[in-house]
Amino acid sequence: MSTSETLQSHLVVQLAQDKLTATLQFNVADEKFSCTQAQLEEFIKSHGIKTGIRQDVLRLIAMNPSAHFYSQNVIAQGEPPVSGQDGYIRYSYDMNEGEYRPVEIEGGKVDFKEVTQLKNVKRGQLLAEKVMATAGKDGVAVTGEPIACRNGKEAYFKxxxxxxxxxxxxxxxxxxxxxxxxxxxxxxxVFPVFEVNGDVDYKVGNIDFVGTVVIRGNVLTGFKIKASGDIRIVGGVEGAILESDGSIEITGGILASNKGYIKALRNVKSTFIQDSNVTAGEDVIVSQSIMHSQVRAGRNVICSGTKGLIVGGLVQAGDRVVARTIGNTMSTATTLEVGVRPELRSELAELRAHNKLSAENLDKTEKALNLLDQLAAAGQLSQDKLALRVKLSSTKRATIEEIALAKQRVLEIEKSLEDTDRAKVDVVNVIYGGTKIVIGRYTRFVKDETSRVSFRYSEGDIIMAPYV
Structure with a gap:
């Protein structure tokens, strides 16, 4: 038997799926086996291995084959591709809207008046720079073929x-x-700033400004602030209406007595929310407590400061609710809903109510048409009744079409209720009985006090796992 035939019968060359490594194995433990390093190299090259050959490994195998009978020996190593770095936008200012921290003064107290750090700029000032993406570097397979890399994605200014x-x-x-x-x-x-050094009361009146509004005082019940930029309030908000195309930040808290509402297309941040109606397109961030309020967030409701309490009312979030304490020892009814954007839940309730009303109207229309059809069959249909019959037939068609469209939309929303992978309720400290957890279309009532848990959806049910 020739040397090449001996190698063929004793050795197996295997190529990894990604073609970045090749291994050599013995399939016969023959103590008489021998070969040179050069013969081994020629053998693996005959199997298409061209680059990255590890001569040190081949030398060891040739010197002492029996030591390698029962192991996988990596005899070639390619070069993996290197991905390019994605580009990004580097801001000249810290644009992070994380939880604010009031300035601490002596005695452990905090000064809430010193919390608003305004990002003021001058005309011509640099706001942001684009950091370009970098190109990747192709890899090389042990067979000598190039392995395509991924270039970085460019970032774009909004x-x-x-x-x-x-x-x-x-x-x-x-x-x-x-x-x-x-x-x-x-x-x-960059928005111009409308600043009020004091309360929004009868001396100031309602504010509707194409820019950012800063109030260095309180906003009293019955007043309205509308801004195309942010609204910053270094004080408290009573039963007022606040609307912002950006974010709303309230350092003194919201105590609305169930009057007015607060709505931001981005984030709402406050020390506390009590007896209030608050909506945010992205996050609601509260440092102390949310009590007996209606709170909706497109993404997250975060109430995990030192107190971090949610009790009473309804809190809805597209993705996640996190709080230190939920409910209380008196089992006050508290409802937390996650897993679907709050506006979709509202739309679903409206669609169902509308469908019910439409079905009732359709029933009345059909009964009236039946009566008119009977009169037509008896030849007793007057000209005005004929016109009414045409009108009711048109109404019936329109109502049937409207109900069909509404039912289709209900199905779309219900399907989105099933997509609950990211949805969860995190309890950092304790959750009390009397709390209702809704994830997507599934509901769970908490009966007993439980500590440090996370509620999420799994296989048709809401499960309770340890909070990490």
Whole structure:
């Protein structure tokens, strides 16, 4: 038997699926087996291995074959592809809207008046720069073929109001003096600032401003603030109406006595929310407590400060609710809903109510048409009754079409209720009985006090797992 035939019968070369490694194994433990390093190299090359051959391993196998009878020996190593770095936008200001921290003064107290750090800029000032993506580097398989890499993705500016790009499209500048603000879909803007050094009361009146509003005082019951930028309030909010295309930040808390409402297309941040109606397109971030309120967030409701209490009312979030304490020892009814955007839940309830009303109207229309059909069959249909019959037939067709469309929309929303992978309720400390957890279309009532748990959906049920 020739050397090449001996190698063929004793050795097996295997190529990894990604073609980045090749291994050599003995399929016969023959103590008489011998070969040279050069013969081994020629053998593996005959199996298509061209690059990255590990001569050190081949030398060891040739010197002492029996030591390698029962192991997989990596005899070639390719070069993996290197992915390029994605580009990103580097901001000149910290645009993070994480939980605010009031300035601490002596004795452990905090000064809530010193919390609003405004991002003021001047005309022509640099706001953000584009960091370019980098190209990747192709890899090489042990067979000598190139392995394609992934190049980094370029980042793009989301240009808002009163900002301009340089000709190279690599930097963003302010075109006016004002306040840097993110709005819906992460557009970066510079808005002029309307500032009130005191309360919003009868001396100031309602505010409707194409920019950012800063109130260095309280907003009293019955007043309204509308802003295309952010609303910052260094004080408290009573039963007022606040509407922002950006974010709303309230350092003194919201105590609305179930009057007015607060709505932001991005985030709402407050010390506490009590007897209030609050809606945010993205997150609601509260440092102390949410009590007996209606709170809705497109993404998350986070109430995990030192107190971090949610009790009473209804809290809805598209993704997640997290709190230190939920409910109380008196089993106050508290409902938490996650797993679907709150506006979809509202739409679903409205559609069902509308469908019920439409079905009742359709029934009345059909009964009236039946009566008119009987009169027509008896030849007793007057001209005005004939016109009514045509009109009711048209109404019937329109109502049937309307009900069909509404039912289709109900099915779409119900399908989205099934998509509950990210949805969960996290309890950092304790949850009390009397709490109702809704995830998608599934409901669970908490009967007993439980500590440090996370509620999420799994296989047709809401399960309770340890909070990590």
């Amino acid at each position: 240009v808002g109001k009163n900002v301009v790009l340089n000709p190279e499209q690599t930097a963003l500048y302010a075109t006016i003096d004002g306040l840097v603000s993110f709005t819906d879909k992460n557009k970066i803007n």
